[in-house]
Amino acid sequence: MSIIKTIENLEAWLTDADHRNRTLGLVPTMGYLHEGHCSLIRAAKADNDLVVVSVFVNPTQFAPGEDFESYPRNIERDYELAVDSGADIVFNPEAGEIYVQGASTAVEVSGEITKKLCGASRPTHFKGVTTVVNILFNIVRPDKAYFGQKDAQQALIIKKMVRDLHMPVEVIVCPIVREKDGLAMSSRNIYLGPEERKQAVCLNCGLQKALEYLNSGSDDSRSVRKLIEVIENHIKGQDLAIIDYVRILDGETLEEITDIEPGKTALAAVAVKFGKTRLIDNRVLSVEVR
Known part of the structure; x- marks a missing residue:
């Protein structure tokens, strides 16, 4: 062939x-x-x-x-x-x-x-x-x-x-395929310098923390505003990360939502720059049935 x-x-x-x-x-x-x-x-x-x-x-x-x-x-x-x-x-x-x-x-x-x-x-x-x-x-x-x-x-x-x-x-x-440390595989990952590559895992880690908080049972755990704050706070802990956006929207229509309701899915999406390299990642969020 x-x-x-x-x-x-x-x-x-x-x-x-x-x-x-x-x-x-x-x-x-x-x-x-x-x-x-x-x-x-x-x-x-x-x-x-x-x-x-x-x-x-x-x-x-x-x-x-x-x-x-x-x-x-x-x-x-x-x-x-x-x-x-x-x-x-x-x-x-x-x-x-x-x-x-x-x-x-x-x-x-x-x-x-x-x-x-x-x-x-x-x-x-x-x-x-x-x-x-x-x-x-x-x-x-x-x-x-x-x-x-x-x-x-x-x-x-x-x-x-x-x-x-x-x-x-x-x-x-x-499904997303990830490196062993959780970074989503992307053709643009080769642009990252060693320290940028090390810090880039914060995208996936921030999304994972949001999923954990969503199912933590806290009074505001389903609040989109709070979940975005959780993600942003984690990413901002990396000094080379410059946030383009952190958003949580309806998982099918990308319409605005204020809370994640049981039985519904939301898309938590992030875009972050490291130097000239812009990376994206996302996680589907849903409330666990207990």
Whole structure:
């Protein structure tokens, strides 16, 4: 198997007699694969006959001044990891293959779901995400597509796009994969210096402390305001951490909530900068049934 670079060659592979009428899973990535991506590929392989992994650093989801040019790339390494994890094809197109000359069409999910969290500081980001995912769905035509819970807002937005546009694809969201010390795996982790890397575990630790406090039985344990305070206080204990946001919102709609009610889920989401590196993490919070 080789890396496929063009839509024409991918179409030929997909319509080959050996591949027709078989279930197909798609794992869209921006490359520089790690164990988090590999877990998605393995999940796709367990559910489907064939798996396509796309490796495409999408320029339209980067704003001016963000790290598009420096974003880590290593297609040979990505190919090996993808194949070892169960991929049947690695699709690695150039930008001109995805965005045809003169392209001016975009797909955008509107409303509060795209304006909060990362959407507040990166207002064009999710428009780029939904546009490229829509293009990939049209090219690959998968039965199922796999995304990671680490990008929780992105997963919710893509699920809404699929639902709103009646797209014939099932979106599967897989759990966050973490390093041994709890740091969520991310391609951007390589940017961290030694001390920044040591302190970065505060994201996961802060989220864990919120979950523990939620189920502590304290009078204000279900208060969103208090839970945010718990997370912020832990992160602020690291001198290199600069908080972008700490939010707790409805786990499905990202609407504002004041308390976490039994039987409901909330999404606790954080974004924190260490130097020039911006990391995100999240935890689904729910009240334990006693």
